[in-house]
Amino acid sequence: MSPVPAPSDLPVELRTEALESILVEKGLVDPAVLDKFIKTYAEDVGPLNGAKVVARAWTDPEYKARLLEDGTAAIAEMGFKGPQGECIVVLENTPTRHHLVVCTLCSCYPWPVLGLPPSWYKDPAYRARAVREPRALLAEFGLELGPEVEIKVFDSSSEVRYMVLPERPAGSEHLSEEELVPLVTREAMTGVAKAKPPA
Amino acid sequence: MSGTLLQLDVEGPAAPPRSNGELVFAEPWESRAFGLAMALHDGGLFEWEDFRQELIKAVARAEAAGGEFSYYRCWLEALQTLLASSGLVDPAAVESLAAELACRPAGHDHQH
Numbered sequence: 309m310s311p312v313p314a315p316s317d318l319p320v321e322l323r324t325e326a327l328e329s330i331l332v333e334k335g336l337v338d339p340a341v342l343d344k345f346i347k348t349y350a351e352d353v354g355p356l357n358g359a360k361v362v363a364r365a366w367t368d369p370e371y372k373a374r375l376l377e378d379g380t381a382a383i384a385e386m387g388f389k390g391p392q393g394e395c396i397v398v399l400e401n402t403p404t405r406h407h408l409v410v411c412t413l414c415s416c417y418p419w420p421v422l423g424l425p426p427s428w429y430k431d432p433a434y435r436a437r438a439v440r441e442p443r444a445l446l447a448e449f450g451l452e453l454g455p456e457v458e459i460k461v462f463d464s465s466s467e468v469r470y471m472v473l474p475e476r477p478a479g480s481e482h483l484s485e486e487e488l489v490p491l492v493t494r495e496a497m498t499g500v501a502k503a504k505p506p507a
Numbered sequence: 508m509s510g511t512l513l514q515l516d517v518e519g520p521a522a523p524p525r526s527n528g529e530l531v532f533a534e535p536w537e538s539r540a541f542g543l544a545m546a547l548h549d550g551g552l553f554e555w556e557d558f559r560q561e562l563i564k565a566v567a568r569a570e571a572a573g574g575e576f577s578y579y580r581c582w583l584e585a586l587q588t589l590l591a592s593s594g595l596v597d598p599a600a601v602e603s604l605a606a607e608l609a610c611r612p613a614g615h616d617h618q619h
Contacts, residue, residue: 318606326608327540336596337547338550341546342545349545
């Protein structure tokens with residue numbers, strides 16, 4: 309009789325496949341619902357939603373005021389809501405204050421506006437160092453901030469998800485709301501970068 | 508030298524993405540594991556906060572164990588722990604089926 313492999317000996321993709329198969333067989337998961345969730349988060353929900361929110365805030369002062377007052381409601385106004393978006397707080401970067409977002413415990417992330425978290429956001433090094441030495445970490449991301457800039461780190465809790473409203477880049481004054489959207493990256497909305505300068 | 512402190516990949520699979528269009532799942536199984544948790548929660552089979560607490564524990568265990576960190580491995584482990592504790596899925600059944608799947612002939616999913 310061949311030995312039964314220890315759990316860790318089996319490839320994770322087979323364990324996932326086995327779990328899916330059992331859940332479907334038990335009727336606990338509907339394959340159509342499963343596929344819908346995967347497709348939605350892999351293809352439809354992404355940082356483009358957040359970029360649209362930022363571009364609107366840059367061009368519409370009243371929207372920006374609403375966004376900073378109640379992020380969840382202002383984001384829902386644009387049609388973006390869903391799991392992990394129940395309470396979104398928007399943090400405004402200024403020339404003297406820079407915000408950085410992290411979830412030290414489990415990589416919580418505002419899905420409706422940013423999609424699913426990128427690999428670096430979930431990395432233990434990022435999660436530990438964002439809190440311990442944010443200035444050095446940001447420098448390694450290529451963002452050197454002067455001593456006059458205060459860095460505020462926001463650690464997501466079970467209730468609140470944070471999104472950064474980056475500064476509108478210099479030289480973008482002539483651009484329309486639509487033209488501003490591509491300048492807003494996921495990195496800018498988590499605070500590891502600034503919005504891109506116009507081409 | 509900051510390079511000694513930099514544990515984030517610059518070029519590799521954990522590299523900071525540079526565009527808005529990056530794929531969120533590195534491998535197909537990650538998307539399946541993600542979708543299973545979403546679908547089960549959507550079906551009312553667990554509270555998201557309960558899953559999150561298991562995920563926090565799984566992440567902490569993985570970090571304590573060291574080695575290459577995989578977020579979705581933690582995700583799958585959290586999901587299995589939760590399903591086991593609620594009596595919905597016996598982990599031994601998953602292992603046993605996974606072992607069966609491992610014995611499929613090579614190329615089973617290809618039409619050659």
